[in-house]
Amino acid sequence: MNGSMTVLRILPEIIFTLTGVAIMLIDPVMPKQASRKPLGWLAAFGALAALIASLYQYSLPVGTAYFGVVQTDAFSVFFHVLISGIILVSALVVLDAVHPDTESLGELFALMSFGAVGMLLMTSGVELLLVFIGLEISSISTYILAGFRRKTAKSPESALKYFLLGSFATAFFLYGIALTYGATGTTRITDIAAGLATSHALPIAVVGLAFIVIGLAFKVSAAPFHLWTPDVYEGAPSPIVGLMSTAPKAAAFAVLLRIAYEAFPQLQNHWMPLLWILAAVSMTIGNLGALRQKNVKRMLAYSSIAHAGYLLVAFTVLSTDGVAAASFYAVAYAVMNVGIFAVISHAGGYEDRLTLIEDYKGLAYRSPLLGGVMAFFLLSLIGIPFTGGFFGKFYVFAAAIHSGMIWLAIIGLLNSGIAVFYYLRVLTATYTKPMDSSPVLNVPRVSAPLCLAMALTVAVTLVLGIIPGRVLSMARHAAETFPVFSTQQTPVPGTASAVMAAINTKAR
Amino acid sequence: MQSHPYTWNYLPLLIQVVVAAGLGLAIVGLSWLIGRGRASKAKLDAYECGVPVEGDARGRFSVRFYMVAMLFILFDVEAVFMLPWAVIYRHLPVLTGSRMFGFWEMVVYLGFVVVGIFYVWKKGILDWTNDRGDL
Numbered sequence: 036m037n038g039s040m041t042v043l044r045i046l047p048e049i050i051f052t053l054t055g056v057a058i059m060l061i062d063p064v065m066p067k068q069a070s071r072k073p074l075g076w077l078a079a080f081g082a083l084a085a086l087i088a089s090l091y092q093y094s095l096p097v098g099t100a101y102f103g104v105v106q107t108d109a110f111s112v113f114f115h116v117l118i119s120g121i122i123l124v125s126a127l128v129v130l131d132a133v134h135p136d137t138e139s140l141g142e143l144f145a146l147m148s149f150g151a152v153g154m155l156l157m158t159s160g161v162e163l164l165l166v167f168i169g170l171e172i173s174s175i176s177t178y179i180l181a182g183f184r185r186k187t188a189k190s191p192e193s194a195l196k197y198f199l200l201g202s203f204a205t206a207f208f209l210y211g212i213a214l215t216y217g218a219t220g221t222t223r224i225t226d227i228a229a230g231l232a233t234s235h236a237l238p239i240a241v242v243g244l245a246f247i248v249i250g251l252a253f254k255v256s257a258a259p260f261h262l263w264t265p266d267v268y269e270g271a272p273s274p275i276v277g278l279m280s281t282a283p284k285a286a287a288f289a290v291l292l293r294i295a296y297e298a299f300p301q302l303q304n305h306w307m308p309l310l311w312i313l314a315a316v317s318m319t320i321g322n323l324g325a326l327r328q329k330n331v332k333r334m335l336a337y338s339s340i341a342h343a344g345y346l347l348v349a350f351t352v353l354s355t356d357g358v359a360a361a362s363f364y365a366v367a368y369a370v371m372n373v374g375i376f377a378v379i380s381h382a383g384g385y386e387d388r389l390t391l392i393e394d395y396k397g398l399a400y401r402s403p404l405l406g407g408v409m410a411f412f413l414l415s416l417i418g419i420p421f422t423g424g425f426f427g428k429f430y431v432f433a434a435a436i437h438s439g440m441i442w443l444a445i446i447g448l449l450n451s452g453i454a455v456f457y458y459l460r461v462l463t464a465t466y467t468k469p470m471d472s473s474p475v476l477n478v479p480r481v482s483a484p485l486c487l488a489m490a491l492t493v494a495v496t497l498v499l500g501i502i503p504g505r506v507l508s509m510a511r512h513a514a515e516t517f518p519v520f521s522t523q524q525t526p527v528p529g530t531a532s533a534v535m536a537a538i539n540t541k542a543r
Numbered sequence: 544m545q546s547h548p549y550t551w552n553y554l555p556l557l558i559q560v561v562v563a564a565g566l567g568l569a570i571v572g573l574s575w576l577i578g579r580g581r582a583s584k585a586k587l588d589a590y591e592c593g594v595p596v597e598g599d600a601r602g603r604f605s606v607r608f609y610m611v612a613m614l615f616i617l618f619d620v621e622a623v624f625m626l627p628w629a630v631i632y633r634h635l636p637v638l639t640g641s642r643m644f645g646f647w648e649m650v651v652y653l654g655f656v657v658v659g660i661f662y663v664w665k666k667g668i669l670d671w672t673n674d675r676g677d678l
Contacts, residue, residue, distance in 0.1 A: 056658055063665030
């Protein structure tokens with residue numbers, strides 16, 4: 036075993052761990068009154084270093100380390116880059132939104148770094164027990180972060196709901212692992228497929244898979260396991276919602292993809308209809324629920340349920356196109372969601388000064404920059420061309436149609452139509468001239484970290500919307516790491532992969 | 544040797560369940576049948592390890608107990624992880640294929656534990672009489 040190579044395979048995780056530990060060591064020795072913002076910058080630089088380390092991991096040969104429990108391949112590195120990027124932007128957003136003497140600010144940054152370690156381990160772990168530990172690290176950090184405004188009523192309520200339901204879901208996931216082990220004799224994702232082939236207890240494996248899917252569906256807030264989402268997002272501090280509605284979800288989707296396509300490809304006939312139903316129900320419930328919301332964060336919570344549904348559509352496409360579309364959508368959704376929460380965190384503040392859609396009236400007149408960026412991300416969430424949201428939806432539905440999932444695509448497109456309505460409600464509020472009698476919306480000055488965060492997210496969303504070819508080919512490359520697809524190399528003319536390839540070359 | 548169904552391996556477990564349930568029922572049932580059932584104040588009081596009952600169970604106590612209990616569990620669990628390591632320490636060079644790998648892994652682990660203690664200490668949580676403790 037080559038020692039230095041082993042360390043390189045978990046380099047981003049090590050960087051995040053050391054950043055978190057450094058923050059934990061520096062925070063208590065700092066004077067009580069001193070501003071904790073430098074610790075935030077430390078977290079941001081840690082995330083940047085992890086991002087660079089993740090990009091560097093692309094140059095590593097595919098392989099495992101630490102007795103085969105972590106694997107660096109195009110798939111895990113793809114999600115490493117995404118998650119490190121989200122943490123970077125979130126750290127900048129927190130730096131902008133919080134008041135320097137917010138209580139235990141140092142711990143907030145440390146928890147963000149530690150949570151990132153868990154999420155990264157979820158994407159690179161090929162041993163279900165390691166994935167479970169990663170899930171726990173990321174979940175426990177986000178439970179605490181959700182309750183960070185502990186002197187208010189709503190924030191601890193949201194943390195408690197998140198914690199109770201989250202632990203319940205984790206128990207499902209763990210029980211699923213146990214049953215899988217019982218049926219196949221292994222917890223190694225890469226060995227489960229072989230174990231299934233010789234297994235005499237296939238029904239137990241099916242039940243195990245169902246439990247794993249339930250646990251992960253909860254984490255990605257797919258309906259009918261979504262009930263916690265609106266309450267938790269409403270109560271948690273806005274900058275934290277931006278983080279926890281994207282990074283842990285991306286990690287959970289990565290785990291679901293890996294488990295479905297690498298561990299249980301033989302059980303396709305079992306999990307495909309399951310995910311079909313989850314996708315259809317999530318899209319419908321998410322969008323219909325969002326229509327009735329008056330609170331912006333609750334509306335975005337339902338919108339995130341709907342987006343989980345769109346993403347699950349891609350899961351039912353049993354080809355590289357599906358996995359590539361899902362990975363692409365994960366990036367597009369994460370970037371635009373973390374971006375819109377950057378604006379909300381700044382305008383509404385860590386203390387939630389603005390909550391209702393009406394509160395955002397005249398935002399664009401008070402601050403044209405914030406209003407413009409908000410409008411841009413709302414358009415991207417709708418899926419207007421030239422934004423990442425458009426190509427995300429396009430690839431998902433194109434892949435679905437080409438694999439014969441006509442009805443699912445129709446449900447999805449109808450839902451996208453419904454979604455326009457509630458996103459536009461926020462957009463019109465933002466651009467409504469406030470009446471003279473209404474209280475003046477007080478928007479603090481836009482700070483440097485926020486500018487950086489907005490510039491990053493807007494730039495990535497534009498790149499995804501105008502020149503998606505490179506990211507899409509990275510996503511396809513990621514999808515090809517699954518052994519199921521290694522046999523079907525050449526795209527058959529007239530199939531989705533051929534269409535994708537054509538789009539791909541044109542986009543380049 | 545005669546082959547029998549796999550589930551027969553659980554027969555002792557079934558016997559144990561039956562015996563345990565039977566014993567419990569027998570003891571309670573017999574004392575109900577044979578016992579004379581003369582109630583007195585001492586008999587009907589809440590059982591408090593034989594000590595006379597005093598006060599209300601719903602008293603208030605310092606939140607510090609909770610912090611200390613939590614820290615105790617944390618460090619207790621951390622110490623538990625060292626036991627299996629110590630048991631197989633001699634075999635680790637063979638198992639891991641590297642002479643000092645097992646040793647350094649535990650050094651890293653203990654490093655994290657020390658960071659935790661340092662953090663708790665500096666936050667003033669171990670200082671019982673300190674009101675500035677970050678509770």
